Amino acid sequence: GAVVSQHPSWVICKSGTSVKIECRSLDFQATTMFWYRQFPKQSLMLMATSNEGSKATYEQGVEKDKFLINHASLTLSTLTVTSAHPEDSSFYICSARVWGGGNQPQHFGDGTRLSIL
Amino acid sequence: SQELEQSPQSLIVQEGKNLTINCTSSKTLYGLYWYKQKYGEGLIFLMMLQKGGEEKSHEKITAKLDEKKQQSSLHITASQPSHAGIYLCGAHNFRGGADGLTFGKGTHLIIQP
Numbered sequence: 693g694a695v696v697s698q699h700p701s702w703v704i705c706k707s708g709t710s711v712k713i714e715c716r717s718l719d720f721q722a723t724t725m726f727w728y729r730q731f732p733k734q735s736l737m738l739m740a741t742s743n744e745g746s747k748a749t750y751e752q753g754v755e756k757d758k759f760l761i762n763h764a765s766l767t768l769s770t771l772t773v774t775s776a777h778p779e780d781s782s783f784y785i786c787s788a789r790v791w792g793g794g795n796q797p798q799h800f801g802d803g804t805r806l807s808i809l
Numbered sequence: 810s811q812e813l814e815q816s817p818q819s820l821i822v823q824e825g826k827n828l829t830i831n832c833t834s835s836k837t838l839y840g841l842y843w844y845k846q847k848y849g850e851g852l853i854f855l856m857m858l859q860k861g862g863e864e865k866s867h868e869k870i871t872a873k874l875d876e877k878k879q880q881s882s883l884h885i886t887a888s889q890p891s892h893a894g895i896y897l898c899g900a901h902n903f904r905g906g907a908d909g910l911t912f913g914k915g916t917h918l919i920i921q922p
């Protein structure tokens with residue numbers, strides 16, 4: 693149980709393109725999902741908290757107009773990297789907590805590797 | 810915000826040997842999580858520790874939480890090639906566990922046959 697699916701797993705696109713990444717909880721509902729970014733050989737850094745039915749909460753230094761988050765249902769959050777540039781190339785990974793599950797761990801997707809040419 | 814320091818940064822261990830990875834927090838720990846990651850892949854949940862003195866085991870992996878010292882340790886007994894990977898500790902910044910996690914920089918574990 694508690695499977696999180698992330699799609700696509702790998703994206704290569706030209707500079708200036710917008711890229712959408714999906715994060716789905718397959719067998720549970722999640723009112724809150726989290727988006728992290730990981731640069732090569734570094735740890736995960738929390739970018740934003742995605743809240744179902746309300747605005748996302750962004751960490752300091754993360755541009756909300758650059759990284760658009762939509763959490764339209766209890767099982768889906770999307771991250772759109774708008775007008776992506778080479779410096780946005782990174783490994784993006786989402787996580788979700790089981791709704792109403794009390795003290796539950798975050799379950800992570802397999803990540804999306806984004807390469808901007 | 811909280812900072813988690815992991816040690817060692819990397820570890821090469823001969824197959825069959827035991828090893829320990831440590832995670833020290835700069836602030837009060839509100840839950841401590843251990844995950845395993847293969848480079849460029851998702852995180853596999855290993856264990857969650859919430860109370861001081863708590864100890865959990867899964868197969869050959871044991872994790873402990875020392876709340877007073879704001880530390881956790883992960884111990885692997887009789888290591889196997891399947892244990893190779895990057896081990897990450899993560900913790901919440903706030904009580905309640907509803908916020909995102911702060912992670913350590915990870916410990917890269919290599920198992921030599």
